[in-house]
Amino acid sequence: MEGGLCLLGGGGGSSGVSTNESGVSSEATSYPAESELELGLGLSLGGGGGGGGGGAGKTKTGTAWGECGRILTAQDFPSVVSQRANGGSSSAAPVSGTKRAADSVTHEGGSPTAVSQVVGWPPIRAYRMNSLKAPRAEEEKAVDEKDKSKEALKKKICNVNKTSGAVNEKGHLGFVKVNMDGVTIGRKVDLNAHACYETLAQALEDMFFRPPSAVNLTEKEGAKQSKLLNGSSEFVLTYEDKEGDWMLVGDVPWGMFLSSVRRLRIMRTSEANGLAPGLHDRNNRQRNKPI
């Protein structure tokens, strides 16, 4: 069923180089037009208290990662659409590699077999998959934490209390799934590629809110602050931990977060009640904002 999906940004039109519009339609049938909404992700920083509330009453103390959370002004984000090809393609019915093809000749309307059910398909060397999945023999070596100043690398480097590598229990390279409310198709993000909540939030924003347009060759270095840490938005970033509980992202030190996170969810703030004690207060503040 999903076989015919055009992916985000699949439309060649945006890049201007395709001679064939992929017929991507913008009808986002599963959710209302989101371009009218001010989108961003709320993320609580620091322990407990006040945190990411709507710009008002933030009681940020000098917690280690508080420095990462600069506030940005809101922007309009284009609608996030999971675009489907017109007419949805009739996906064929692949069969397990062990079945004879004769049984599978009728492929109209057959329910497709998941790719993962077919032996030896897609044709990727099994030894390559092993290399990718191999757990790291040891965690990242702890480095002296004192001298990691932000301006040192001319990028943001976050101070973290404890440097611990993401243990590879999550699968490939520390990738975890990210789903966003109202968006059918999820994504994956590599937690190992991030050193703090700030960069993670930025990456998620790029994934879910930025239009996948042609490369912006003039994109600025040291990108502007991610909205995720703003707290003044319709969405909050949450995660499911090892025990299966859903928590607000940002409540715990980065290293601890890495070792307990199983997957992420960009949740509508309105549904995030009771996630964490502090959130309730945040929600109260946020309800004052127009939706």
Added chain:
Amino acid sequence: MESELKRFRNSPNSEELTRRSSFPDEVIERVLSLFKSHKDRSAVSLVCKDWYNAERWSRTHVFIGNCYSVSPEIVARRFPNIRSVTLKGKPRFSDFNLVPLNWGADIHAWLVVFADECPFLEELRLKRMTISDESLEFLSVSFPNFKSLSLLSCDGFSTNGLSAIATHCKNLIELDIQENGIDDRGGSWLSCFPESFTLLEVLNFANLTSDINFDVLERLVSRCKSLRVLKVNQSISLEQLPRLLVHAPQLTELGTGSFSQQLTFPQYEELESAFSSCNNIHTLSGLWDVKAIYLPALYSACTNLTFLNLSYAALQGGELAKLLRHCPRLQRLWVMDTVEDKGLEAVGLNCPLLEELRVFPLDPYDEEIAHGVTEAGFIAVSCFCPRLHYVLYFCRQMTNAAVATVVQNCPNFTHFRLCIMNPRQPDCTTGEPMDEAFGAVVKTCTKLQRLSVSGLLTDLTFEYIGKYAKNLETLSVAFAGSSDWGMQCVLEGCPKLRKLEIRDCPFGNKALLSGLEKYESMRSLWMSACNVTMNGCRLLARVMPRLNVEVMKEDGSDDSQADKVYVYRSVAGPRRDAPPSVQTL
């Protein structure tokens, strides 16, 4: 030379005259030693007996594409002076777990023969062979001049075997362990190189996972002054990397370890400085767990980069774009599909000299996740990289029009491997089969040597292939075709076809048998999960005695069905080392 000839022709020894050709053997051998390509040498050896002899005495390198096509005894007898052997064993689909374990292709019998007949062997390059630790040890003690070992897609060995190589091969210059089914028992093998050992030029252990002793590695690198290829594994950190690089500024190929450690500013500077003194690097790989913020450290080493292998580095498109701005001379690029179309656009914009592109899927099995590359990225690269002639592209959607555009932009494809990952998926905009896409490929790309097809395909695709792909040598087909006719078109139409591998297609005995004469001019045929029966295979085996017809059956399948068929020509007769699951007819 000419006077020699005249003297020779005027020689009174008429028997000598009739026996010999125009040139003395030494001259022919000398001339022939300049021929490097096996195809040329094969042609030369067919001219006449003298040339055959001259060729065999002067041959130093033997390439055997199917280890069962010939026996080690025959090879050793014919080429007594060989120094280098390249052997390929199992059918390619063994890489995807389609071949039973213990299928064969064990190197040991070869080593035993060579130890007797060709003890001066220096180089062994194996692909899809089984090699045990005992064999590696035998190798290391039987060939005193042994210099070069390269293993790809092999299995059956552990790091203990590497220990034996390191311990005993006093003349080793190359140890190249690529992606293999190796039992990694630890990194102590590296410590087996004697402290006095300094000859190493190539060391690749990138795909091993265990920790190795960094001090040992550092000392080895610093004393091997001729080291030009160094590919380390993930256990080597960003902090350790500069300490290796400063010892080896002459490196031409570098595979980094993990690229994601937290660095202090002095450490980052050290990394950057180490890279800046590496002016000779033309190939870069590794970058495991890459943190993009550290990539600028290697910009200075990228100026002369011609091959960048990011197939283990899950970069986003923007991150790739920034990196590629510093790689203007790039000819070969391997990436993961995390870069998406945006990244491929950057490839087009920054790498006009690109000749080869491979896009690997990060997560081929997970269908819930939308990511990867599409037809747009493919088109983008083709627009700006007219020299592109090799592509391997894993994607979740494609259109006929896009492929047509791509080959119009890049008509010089020699290798076109397109994998639409969902089997039998049609054109994602029109819902039609992808026949016209591959039709465009074979019509436009007259130099095409290798083709892998995918998506929803009817017999029409194979009609096109048979009609137009006159230089095609290797064809891979999966979940495609409508009837026997498709396969027949290919067998009848492609004169240069050498390797045909088919899985899950509705081709049966009629198709199989239509290629009777063809198979002797091919290296091999693989058919699995098709409609071929045991009777069909038996008939083939009976009519073509110089072919080995091997059948592998699945558990619980019909007795009459030939689930997996592997047909190959051989001068060595049926093999005797097949496991019970493999039946030679």
